[in-house]
Amino acid sequence: MNAASEAPRRNASRLVLGGLGLLFGGGLGYLVGRLIKTGVIDASRLGWSDNLAVVIAACLIAMGLIIGLASFSRKAVGRMIDRTGAQLATPAQASFYREQAVVMFLAGILMAAPVVTTASFEAIPMVVASIIMLAILAIFLIQTVYNLTVWHRSDELIRRVTSETGAVCFWVLQGLLFLWAAAEKLGLAPPLTAWDIMTVLMGTYLVVASIMSARRGLS
Amino acid sequence: MKNRLKILRAERNWSQADLADRLEVSRQTVNAIETGKYDPSLPLAFRIGRLFEQPIETIFDDEAA
Numbered sequence: 001m002n003a004a005s006e007a008p009r010r011n012a013s014r015l016v017l018g019g020l021g022l023l024f025g026g027g028l029g030y031l032v033g034r035l036i037k038t039g040v041i042d043a044s045r046l047g048w049s050d051n052l053a054v055v056i057a058a059c060l061i062a063m064g065l066i067i068g069l070a071s072f073s074r075k076a077v078g079r080m081i082d083r084t085g086a087q088l089a090t091p092a093q094a095s096f097y098r099e100q101a102v103v104m105f106l107a108g109i110l111m112a113a114p115v116v117t118t119a120s121f122e123a124i125p126m127v128v129a130s131i132i133m134l135a136i137l138a139i140f141l142i143q144t145v146y147n148l149t150v151w152h153r154s155d156e157l158i159r160r161v162t163s164e165t166g167a168v169c170f171w172v173l174q175g176l177l178f179l180w181a182a183a184e185k186l187g188l189a190p191p192l193t194a195w196d197i198m199t200v201l202m203g204t205y206l207v208v209a210s211i212m213s214a215r216r217g218l219s
Numbered sequence: 220m221k222n223r224l225k226i227l228r229a230e231r232n233w234s235q236a237d238l239a240d241r242l243e244v245s246r247q248t249v250n251a252i253e254t255g256k257y258d259p260s261l262p263l264a265f266r267i268g269r270l271f272e273q274p275i276e277t278i279f280d281d282e283a284a
Contacts, residue, residue: 081246087236093245156260157248217256218247 017066024062041119049196050115056202057112064105071098099150106143110136111202114195161216165209172208173201221280225253227271242266 032054035041046054070076077089077097089097117124117132124132151159177197183189228238228249235249242249242263251257258279259267268275 082235082250087234087246155244155248156263157245157251157257160257215256217251217254 020066021062024065025058028058028062041116042122043119045119045122046115047196049193049199050118052203053111053115053195053199056199056206057108057115059206060104060108060111062108064101064103064108066101067097068101068105071095071101096150096153099146099153103143103146103150106139106146107202110139110143111199113139157216157218161209161212161218165205165212168208168212169201169205173204220258221255222252223278224249224267227273227278228253241270 032041036043067080070080071094074088074091074094077094078087080097081089081093113132113136117128121128151162154162180189180192184191224238228235233241235246235253239246239249243266244263248257248259252259264275264279267278271278
């Protein structure tokens with residue numbers, strides 16, 4: 001396949017992905033809007049990190065759903081592996097992508113659950129908080145199993161990208177965390193919660209992972 | 220690091236997927252090595268050398284980096 005015939009295919013794939021993203025984003029936006037309007041969710045109880053967490057969660061859930069659905073088509077997976085789509089993916093490759101989709105989807109659920117719960121109750125009853133926490137723990141364990149499975153099935157390129165992402169995130173975030181902690185100690189910056197730090201970490205991880213993947217030709 | 224992987228593969232009329240299967244890595248890894256976006260680990264470089272029956276230094280050129 002030459003470059004001239006490859007370009008329209010690539011544009012078509014981008015259009016389909018963009019369309020699916022818009023559909024998901026629009027649907028989610030409408031749903032959240034309705035919930036706020038009907039008073040089910042009180043957005044005023046949410047801080048900046050809650051809003052950021054919801055955006056990250058929505059991205060993860062959308063990516064998980066799109067990749068998960070696409071993984072049932074060996075042709076679509078073949079196109080994700082190689083943009084020219086010259087070859088069908090093997091069943092093993094398709095299941096690998098499905099496992100990655102599960103990891104992303106569950107990560108999105110994990111990030112959204114505490115925020116949605118906070119927004120739904122003025123004061124969260126202990127029973128509800130305990131049930132949500134148990135559910136989070138269960139999902140976290142399942143996600144960890146899938147995460148380890150993906151790591152085990154990855155080849156050295158994906159493991160290298162994962163390791164590099166972890167290293168960059170550590171060096172960037174530990175520096176920033178130190179500076180913030182110092183400023184906070186000196187009374188120059190407001191205190192951060194564990195949720196604030198976790199949200200920034202997840203957001204940074206996603207951005208760095210995208211950059212690292214692109215550098216290695218994985219995007 | 221530059222390499223002759225694409226040439227060696229083409230000489231055998233193998234696709235990237237064929238080579239990936241033989242090396243037990245993903246197609247993306249073969250593509251990343253061929254395009255110079257990724258330098259393989261030493262064990263993988265040895266597997267590549269053995270597969271093409273050539274010393275590593277005739278396939279990879281570290282001075283071209």
